[in-house]
Amino acid sequence: MNRLDEILSYNKSFVENKEYEKYKATKYPDKKMVIFSCMDTRLTELLPRALNLRNGDAKFIKNAGAVITHPFGSIMRSILVAIYELNAEEVFVIGHHGCGMSNIDTTKTLEKILQRGISKDTLSTLENSGINLKNWLHGFDCVTDSVKKSVSIIKNHPLMPKDVFVHGLIIDPETGKLELVVDGYNNL
Numbered sequence: 331m332n333r334l335d336e337i338l339s340y341n342k343s344f345v346e347n348k349e350y351e352k353y354k355a356t357k358y359p360d361k362k363m364v365i366f367s368c369m370d371t372r373l374t375e376l377l378p379r380a381l382n383l384r385n386g387d388a389k390f391i392k393n394a395g396a397v398i399t400h401p402f403g404s405i406m407r408s409i410l411v412a413i414y415e416l417n418a419e420e421v422f423v424i425g426h427h428g429c430g431m432s433n434i435d436t437t438k439t440l441e442k443i444l445q446r447g448i449s450k451d452t453l454s455t456l457e458n459s460g461i462n463l464k465n466w467l468h469g470f471d472c473v474t475d476s477v478k479k480s481v482s483i484i485k486n487h488p489l490m491p492k493d494v495f496v497h498g499l500i501i502d503p504e505t506g507k508l509e510l511v512v513d514g515y516n517n518l
């Protein structure tokens with residue numbers, strides 16, 4: 331059975347057995363919070379368990395590295411929608427140690443892109459239209475600085491209400507232990 335069939339077959343019995351019932355929630359976060367974190371596989375269940383979050387408690391936004399690359403990109407839009415439309419009052423930026431987005435060797439990534447059949451012409455066309463691929467693919471060198479930067483972009487966004495608390499933390503992907511980087515209550 332391929333992965334898709336496996337998922338579809340499991341899903342059929344999940345729904346038939348009404349296993350969804352214990353996950354009932356509304357779209358409004360009960361704990362009025364947004365978590366912005368990394369897509370790392372180790373955090374999928376560990377992060378909510380380690381923060382005592384259940385289905386319905388928080389809005390989760392994830393990408394590679396918990397990095398905001400653009401103040402008017404989809405991450406910032408998601409955070410603003412969570413605040414204005416879904417009643418979130420606090421934002422938690424949570425980076426982690428050993429992140430795949432730290433110290434990426436973008437020269438090697440570009441080599442892999444070429445090996446997978448993307449042409450040099452395509453890369454040149456992108457570079458010529460103003461996209462610096464190495465910069466764009468690069469994550470961050472230091473997770474603490476990266477979390478502080480994301481917190482600052484959110485906190486200082488022109489559309490961010492002043493009464494929203496924006497915290498910055500780092501999670502250990504093995505133990506779930508949190509390290510405080512920015513205490514949003516004292517960062518007004």
Ligand SMILES: [Zn+2]
Pocket residue numbers: 368369370394395396426428429430431
């Ligand atoms: Zn990561």
